[in-house]
Amino acid sequence: MDASPISPTAPQPRLRWGILSTGRIAGVFARDLATAKHSELVAVGSRSGESAQRFAQEHGIDTTHTHGSIDGLLADADVDAVYVASPHPMHLESVVAALEAGKHVLCEKPIAMSLAELDAMQAAARANDRTLMEAWMYRCHPQTKRLVELVCDGSIGELRHIQGAFSFAVDYDPAGRLWNKALGGGGILDVGGYPLSYARLLAGLANGEGFADPETMAGVGLLHAETGVDTHATAVLQFRGGVTAEIACGTLSHQQNVVRVYGTKGWILVPSPYVVRRDAGPTQLHLHRGGESEETPEVITVMADRGTYAYEADAFAAAVRRGESEVPECTWADTHGNLRGQLEWCRQLGLTYV
Numbered sequence: 001m002d003a004s005p006i007s008p009t010a011p012q013p014r015l016r017w018g019i020l021s022t023g024r025i026a027g028v029f030a031r032d033l034a035t036a037k038h039s040e041l042v043a044v045g046s047r048s049g050e051s052a053q054r055f056a057q058e059h060g061i062d063t064t065h066t067h068g069s070i071d072g073l074l075a076d077a078d079v080d081a082v083y084v085a086s087p088h089p090m091h092l093e094s095v096v097a098a099l100e101a102g103k104h105v106l107c108e109k110p111i112a113m114s115l116a117e118l119d120a121m122q123a124a125a126r127a128n129d130r131t132l133m134e135a136w137m138y139r140c141h142p143q144t145k146r147l148v149e150l151v152c153d154g155s156i157g158e159l160r161h162i163q164g165a166f167s168f169a170v171d172y173d174p175a176g177r178l179w180n181k182a183l184g185g186g187g188i189l190d191v192g193g194y195p196l197s198y199a200r201l202l203a204g205l206a207n208g209e210g211f212a213d214p215e216t217m218a219g220v221g222l223l224h225a226e227t228g229v230d231t232h233a234t235a236v237l238q239f240r241g242g243v244t245a246e247i248a249c250g251t252l253s254h255q256q257n258v259v260r261v262y263g264t265k266g267w268i269l270v271p272s273p274y275v276v277r278r279d280a281g282p283t284q285l286h287l288h289r290g291g292e293s294e295e296t297p298e299v300i301t302v303m304a305d306r307g308t309y310a311y312e313a314d315a316f317a318a319a320v321r322r323g324e325s326e327v328p329e330c331t332w333a334d335t336h337g338n339l340r341g342q343l344e345w346c347r348q349l350g351l352t353y354v
C-alpha cells in the first residue's frame, strides 16, 4: 500500500502485514490482526520453513506467502509492512533489512540494544521514506487515550506522582530469552519499559508535551548470579516540574501489575494498564476523587471493539496511509527516551549489553 492521501469517504485499503518470527508474541499479534479494521495478515517469515508452515496453518496464511527465511519475506511483493517479533538483539538486522527492502516496520520492544542501533534504524527509515514504530501497544488502546484525557482535564487536579509495576515469576532457564544475556535477557528490557514509558507519557502531559524524560533517575535491583541479567529492579524518577514516579519490574516475583496516577485532587487506578484486554470488550479505570472513600471509586468504562494489538496495527496503518514516518502514539523521540531510560536503569544496576 503506497502512502497516498485518501479521501475521508473513500474505502480505505488494508495494510498488508508480514510477520517475522514465529514465537509467542508473533502468535498473539497474528490473532489480533484478525480483528483489525485497517490491517490484514498476509505472510509469515521464519528462520525455519517448518515453523513458518506451522504458523501459517494456525493463522490461515496462504502457502505462497509462507517463507522459511527473512529474505523470502522481504522479497514478498504483497507485504506492505513487517512486524518484527524476534528477541531484541536480532531487531537491528531485520529492521534495517526490511526498511531497505521498502517495507514499513513495526518492531517489538525494546526496539534496539543501544541508542546507536536505534539511530541506524531511524536513519534507514528516513532514507527509505518508510514508517517505523516501536511496538508499545498500550499507547494505541482507547483506555490509555481516556486516561490521558482524565489527567489533562483536571479530574485528579495537578499530576504529582505515578506508580507502576510489571513483574512476574518464571522458572530459571539459562538458555531462555529472559535469562540469556546474548538474547537480551533481563526484566528491564523485557517489561521495565512499560512502567517507564507510562510514567514518561503521563509526566509529559503535565509538562504540556507528549512525553517527558526524567531529570533524575535512581535505580536499584538484583542481577542473576549466573547469567548476570536483572531479575528484580526498581527506580525512582523525577521530572521537570516536580512530578515523580516509582517503577518496578522483574522476573522473580509476581507483583500487582497496575498503574496508579496521583494528583492534588484525587487519583486513578489503572487495573490493566499494559496488555489491557486480549479481545474486544469493556475495560475500567477507577477514579478516586479527593476525599471520596477508597472502596467506592467512580468506575469509568472504556469499550474496546478490537484486541489491543489490532489497535496498534491500525494506528500504524493510519500513519502509513497519511505518509508519515512516525506514529503519533509513539514518536521516534519518545522511543529514544524510552530506550535511553531503560539502558540507564540497567547501567545503574551494573548491567550493560553492547
Ligand SMILES: NC(=O)c1ccc[n+]([C@@H]2O[C@H](COP(=O)([O-])OP(=O)(O)OC[C@H]3O[C@@H](n4cnc5c(N)ncnc54)[C@H](OP(=O)(O)O)[C@@H]3O)[C@@H](O)[C@H]2O)c1
Pocket: 020, 021, 022, 023, 024, 025, 026, 045, 046, 047, 048, 051, 052, 085, 086, 087, 088, 090, 108, 109, 110, 135, 137, 177, 183, 189, 190
Ligand atoms: N508487546 C508485547 O506484548 C510483547 C510480549 C512479549 C514479548 N515481546 C517482545 O517480542 C520479542 C519476542 O518475544 P517472544 O516472547 O515472542 O519471544 P519467543 O517466544 O522466544 O520468540 C522469539 C522468536 O524469534 C525468532 N528468533 C530469531 N532469532 C532467534 C534466536 N537467536 N533465538 C531465539 N529465537 C529467535 C524465533 O522465531 P523463528 O524460529 O520463527 O525465526 C523465535 O520463535 C521480544 O523483543 C520481546 O520483548 C513483546
